[in-house]
Amino acid sequence: MKHISFASALAVAACLGQSHAAKVEVDAALPAYTQTSGVTGNLNSIGSDTLNNLMTLWAEGFKKEYPNVNVQIEGKGSSTAPPALIEATAQLGPMSRPMKSSEADDFEKKFGYKPTEIPVAVDALAVFANKDNPVKGLTMKQVDGIFSSSRKSGGEDITTWGQLGLTGEWANRPISLYGRNSASGTYGFFKDHALAKGDYKATVKEQPGSSAVVQGIASDISAIGYSGIGYKTSDVRALPIAGADGKFVEADYENSLSGDYPLARFLYVYVNKKPGQPMDKLTLEFIKYVLSKGGQEVVVKDGYFPLPKQSVDEVLAALAK
Secondary structure, eight states, X not given: OOOOOHHHHHGGGGGGOOOTTSOOOOOTTSOOOOOXXXXXXXXXXXXXXXTHHHHHHHHHHHHHHOTXXXXXXXXXXXXXXXXXXXXXXXXXXXESSOOOHHHHHHHHHHHXXXXXXXXXEEEEEEEEEETTOOOOOXXXXXXXXXXXXXXXXXXXXXXXXXXXTOOGGGTTOBOEEEEEOTTOHHHHHHHHHTSTTOOBOTTOEEESSHHHHHHHHHTOTTEEEEEEGGGOOTTEEEOOEEOTTOOEEOSSHHHHHXXXXXXXXXXXXXXXXXXXXXXXXXXXXXXXXXXXXXXXHHHHHTTOBOOOHHHHHHHHHHHTO
């Protein structure tokens, strides 16, 4: 299970010259998907809620290519993907975080080799506030102080908006916290990268899905929460985040590709591929569709960021081994 380095795999895309205000576009060098014969059967996907909409849209596009194929999607959280692959109840295991070593080990105990990790899109894991909240941005240390009881980044315990510089009626207003449940890869990724692997506060309202997090923030002016950028609506605002240098960075395509946005990540689909042997044709063609120009246009449609051709070429080359 070889991890593709986020910075190295996307470095070429930083040269695309897209400005912060530019429209996100698919790499023009990506080829269109080409139909092939003999693709039939049932394809099951079990895993990430963050990827649920994307998997559904990809399934719809794939069925247009192959009307006789049946695709079923279940998105209850990334932690449900490894057991589904191990038990062979799904051929596709979408995850919004890399598979844990313990999960990969369990897979290897069953099959004798590691699962295959396929990056399928780029996400800026956003920290959302209500659209009417005037806060300008947050440092990573402040994010830790807001959400974590451990505060491993060394910041103060932050419980009111006044502690973040807001005045007037906002000064003493308590911060209302929204997040995901522990089955979620987004929960795990945020815990590892924003909380420095610390513990969440007990006051975080854990939601079963990404859309529920955003809906909660939209209806609560005092709220803050985290979710994939693809779930952004007009009722919430993705806050700029500052790293160690104190410079606020927007959760946009350019900053995700360059690595400047500190919570950028790959979104993955894991599959069962025995080394040295070809994947089953149905699963392979679905992956090829996802990584095609049309498949990556679906990524943009759903509010996420597409892979550059160099990354796609690396993935397809690895699958051919």
